[in-house]
Amino acid sequence: MTHNSAHTVRGALARLPSGLEIVCVDNASADDLSAALSGFAIRRIDNSVNLGFGHACNIGAAAASGEYLLFMNPDVRLEADAVDALLQAAERYPNCSVFVPRTNTVDGRLWFREENEIDRLSGVPLPTRIRQVWGDCCIRFVNGGVFMIKRTLFLETGGFDEDIFLYYEDDDLSHRLLQRGEPMILVSGAHAVHDIGTSVAQSTRSRIFRYRAKMRSEIHLRRKYGIAYRPFVDILRYSVKIAFYCLTLNRNRLINSLGHLIGIFDCILDRSRANRNGGYVA
Numbered sequence: 508m509t510h511n512s513a514h515t516v517r518g519a520l521a522r523l524p525s526g527l528e529i530v531c532v533d534n535a536s537a538d539d540l541s542a543a544l545s546g547f548a549i550r551r552i553d554n555s556v557n558l559g560f561g562h563a564c565n566i567g568a569a570a571a572s573g574e575y576l577l578f579m580n581p582d583v584r585l586e587a588d589a590v591d592a593l594l595q596a597a598e599r600y601p602n603c604s605v606f607v608p609r610t611n612t613v614d615g616r617l618w619f620r621e622e623n624e625i626d627r628l629s630g631v632p633l634p635t636r637i638r639q640v641w642g643d644c645c646i647r648f649v650n651g652g653v654f655m656i657k658r659t660l661f662l663e664t665g666g667f668d669e670d671i672f673l674y675y676e677d678d679d680l681s682h683r684l685l686q687r688g689e690p691m692i693l694v695s696g697a698h699a700v701h702d703i704g705t706s707v708a709q710s711t712r713s714r715i716f717r718y719r720a721k722m723r724s725e726i727h728l729r730r731k732y733g734i735a736y737r738p739f740v741d742i743l744r745y746s747v748k749i750a751f752y753c754l755t756l757n758r759n760r761l762i763n764s765l766g767h768l769i770g771i772f773d774c775i776l777d778r779s780r781a782n783r784n785g786g787y788v789a
Contacts, residue, residue: 508563510534512581512706513543520547522585532567561667561676568661576661580652582706585699592697593655603690604657607649608697609640618701623648624678628734646693651677653699673720718766726774741771
């Protein structure tokens with residue numbers, strides 16, 4: 508899936524082995540994606556509007572024909588033989604249908620989460636923090652930045668929740684896979700590097716938009732899974748944060764908190780409109 512990612516997607520595609528079926532779903536980009544995709548054998552699907560990350564990925568999954576789906580963000584770089592290592596793991600673990608490469612940030616840190624967001628919101632105790640991976644291991648969270656899943660399983664589970672525009676769609680999918688008893692395996696011999704955040708704009712407007720979407724996604728998960736939520740507690744918390752960051756001149760955290768606060772008010776207004784209309788908006 509791409510959205511104004513022409514500056515980085517070519518590097519991601521260049522690391523893929525030849526012979527793969529590649530589907531690129533673009534969410535109404537305004538940059539020169541055609542130039543970035545030039546020379547690659549790709550099936551391109553253009554959405555007329557930005558439908559969100561998960562919805563676009565579902566469109567790509569429906570268009571693909573292979574036994575396995577490999578989802579990959581434009582700012583991910585697979586290392587040599589990573590795809591082969593994932594496919595070999597699928598043969599090694601025939602009862603598993605979900606595989607994740609060992610992923611590092613550009614500065615070499617292991618990019619690994621021990622929990623999915625539903626665990627955190629529900630208060631599930633955290634396991635011991637993992638600093639390094641020495642072999643294949645079972646995990647509770649599939650990072651949407653890059654993972655491989657059997658196509659039939661992805662479609663059977665309903666794919667990504669299309670009511671989530673951005674953030675936590677992978678947490679939601681991971682939770683549903685856990686509920687089904689589907690093992691998810693991190694493959695230590697498959698390596699990837701995630702240059703986190705470089706596929707998106709870093710303007711103030713863009714950051715407010717992203718953190719607004721993140722807050723909306725969190726509230727959606729709470730309502731979807733019956734996790735208690737008191738919006739006015741969050742309104743007070745983020746209002747205090749905004750005041751503090753104004754006083755301390757912490758511009759970045761001020762922007763983040765402002766985005767969160769806008770997201771809360773969005774959800775309150777959405778639910779109010781739904782109630783007036785006799786419907787429901789998550």
